[in-house]
Amino acid sequence: MASRRDFFRNAGIAGAAVAAASVSRVALAALPEPVIMDKAETQPPLVPANGRPYNPVVTLNGWTLPWRMNKGVKEFHLVAEPVIREIAPGMKAHLWGYNGQSPGPTIEVVEGDRVRIFVTNRLPEHTTIHWHGQRIPNGMDGVGGLNQPQIPVGKTYVYEFVARRPGTFMYHPHADEMTQMAMGMMGFWVTHPKGAHPLIEAVDRDFCFLLNAYDIDPGSFTPKVNTMLDFNLWTWNSRAFPGIDSLNVRLGDKVRIRIGNLTMTNHPIHLHGHEFLVTGTDGGPTPLSTRWYEVTTDVAVGQMRQIELLADEEGDWAFHCHKSHHTMNAMGHGVPTMIGVDHREVVKTITSLIPDYMVMGERGMADMGEMEMPLPDNTLPMMTGTGPYGPVEMGGMFTVFKVRRDQKPGDYKDPGWYKQPPGTQAYEWTGPLAQPARFKSEGGQSMPAAGKPAAAEVKVRKPDGHSGHH
Ligand SMILES: [Cu+2]
Numbered sequence: 389m390a391s392r393r394d395f396f397r398n399a400g401i402a403g404a405a406v407a408a409a410s411v412s413r414v415a416l417a418a419l420p421e422p423v424i425m426d427k428a429e430t431q432p433p434l435v436p437a438n439g440r441p442y443n444p445v446v447t448l449n450g451w452t453l454p455w456r457m458n459k460g461v462k463e464f465h466l467v468a469e470p471v472i473r474e475i476a477p478g479m480k481a482h483l484w485g486y487n488g489q490s491p492g493p494t495i496e497v498v499e500g501d502r503v504r505i506f507v508t509n510r511l512p513e514h515t516t517i518h519w520h521g522q523r524i525p526n527g528m529d530g531v532g533g534l535n536q537p538q539i540p541v542g543k544t545y546v547y548e549f550v551a552r553r554p555g556t557f558m559y560h561p562h563a564d565e566m567t568q569m570a571m572g573m574m575g576f577w578v579t580h581p582k583g584a585h586p587l588i589e590a591v592d593r594d595f596c597f598l599l600n601a602y603d604i605d606p607g608s609f610t611p612k613v614n615t616m617l618d619f620n621l622w623t624w625n626s627r628a629f630p631g632i633d634s635l636n637v638r639l640g641d642k643v644r645i646r647i648g649n650l651t652m653t654n655h656p657i658h659l660h661g662h663e664f665l666v667t668g669t670d671g672g673p674t675p676l677s678t679r680w681y682e683v684t685t686d687v688a689v690g691q692m693r694q695i696e697l698l699a700d701e702e703g704d705w706a707f708h709c710h711k712s713h714h715t716m717n718a719m720g721h722g723v724p725t726m727i728g729v730d731h732r733e734v735v736k737t738i739t740s741l742i743p744d745y746m747v748m749g750e751r752g753m754a755d756m757g758e759m760e761m762p763l764p765d766n767t768l769p770m771m772t773g774t775g776p777y778g779p780v781e782m783g784g785m786f787t788v789f790k791v792r793r794d795q796k797p798g799d800y801k802d803p804g805w806y807k808q809p810p811g812t813q814a815y816e817w818t819g820p821l822a823q824p825a826r827f828k829s830e831g832g833q834s835m836p837a838a839g840k841p842a843a844a845e846v847k848v849r850k851p852d853g854h855s856g857h858h
Pocket of ligand 1: 622654655656709710711714785
């Protein structure tokens with residue numbers, strides 16, 4: 389164990405790849421020693437120590453797997469194994485992943501590289517790895533039973549191919565897929581272009597992460613693997629807000645963000661304060677004629693999107709999935725809308741019967757962000773996080789894109805909260821309020837209401853507690 393830890397200290401934390409010189413001839417004949425990560429924080433970019441040069445990516449709350457160069461072949465060692473992943477401070481999940489974390493480490497290579505990946509199976513069942521999006525020999529495609537036998541428990545298989553196409557890819561099992569992906573088995577893959585590429589621009593910062601989702605009951609540790617759509621934790625690289633690190637850039641940086649979706653629903657990913665171009669998919673770089681500016685791009689199931697922008701507006705800009713229930717953490721379902729219902733008296737009665745009963749949302753749900761209900765062990769508040777001006781009332785797929793004038797080139801550290809210059813922040817109006825002008829007829833001038841319909845309100849509540857459609 390000690391040697392593995394030393395190896396990791398030298399290779400991973402120092403941010404340097406494993407140089408061929410550091411590995412003995414004897415070791416080269418054997419498997420590359422697996423590098424294990426024990427942290428969930430964003431690790432610094434892994435600057436390549438050998439092979440063709442490239443500008444490395446930064447994996448949000450993740451890391452890049454070091455390799456060894458063996459006679460011109462880049463050798464990686466992935467270990468599929470049970471892991472404990474911190475989803476956010478206060479909640480840990482028992483997942484399956486690779487090399488100590490879920491998702492597994494990012495693999496970065498260069499177009500034309502010959503790559504050899506040793507995959508050791510330390511799971512309690514068989515597995516495989518599929519290299520999503522890549523051009524590879526059919527026998528390396530990793531569909532268990534179709535392209536290869538499953539990798540049995542305790543065995544190591546070798547995948548070897550040339551990374552033919554530059555772009556943004558991912559990897560995941562193609563064996564007992566629903567279970568293994570629900571448990572967190574996945575990772576990112578970036579193939580950098582060999583030299584200048586007409587459709588791939590050089591950028592100052594290059595981020596990547598996977599969209600994933602879990603169904604973990606509050607108070608428990610292991611995802612339910614038979615859930616089809618009703619997940620309750622919406623995560624980026626198996627982290628939920630406020631556990632997702634911010635993306636920290638320098639004013640004027642060209643920024644690329646690569647996103648892959650391995651959940652079972654689509655995610656409209658939205659950035660504040662800037663416009664971006666979709667410059668690539670898992671099919672490769674997009675032709676210039678197909679690019680237009682967006683502030684939201686939908687990433688469908690099994691898709692990857694690569695976006696690029698000029699970070700030319702200073703500030704703390706929200707960056708999140710635009711499905712509002714994806715910026716919330718686990719909550720009880722079937723909670724009725726209580727806005728406008730004053731149930732203070734009712735509560736007294738109910739509390740005498742059910743001591744833990746709690747009223748939710750009679751003035752909207754913002755109370756939840758402020759109060760943070762008492763929680764069972766090992767879960768996250770539904771809405772949480774505190775910014776410089778109060779509760780942020782978020783969860784799940786939410787973080788902050790921080791643009792700073794004084795961020796040093798190559799410095800990915802969190803610069804803290806942005807201080808808006810005086811006179812550039814929304815403020816309270818304290819003058820008199822004018823009465824709004826109103827139309828006299830309710831139907832408008834061209835179509836006045838003929839007669840008022842009788843006021844009626846229908847609420848359907850089924851006996852099992854699920855509300856019907858209103
Ligand atoms: Cu979403």
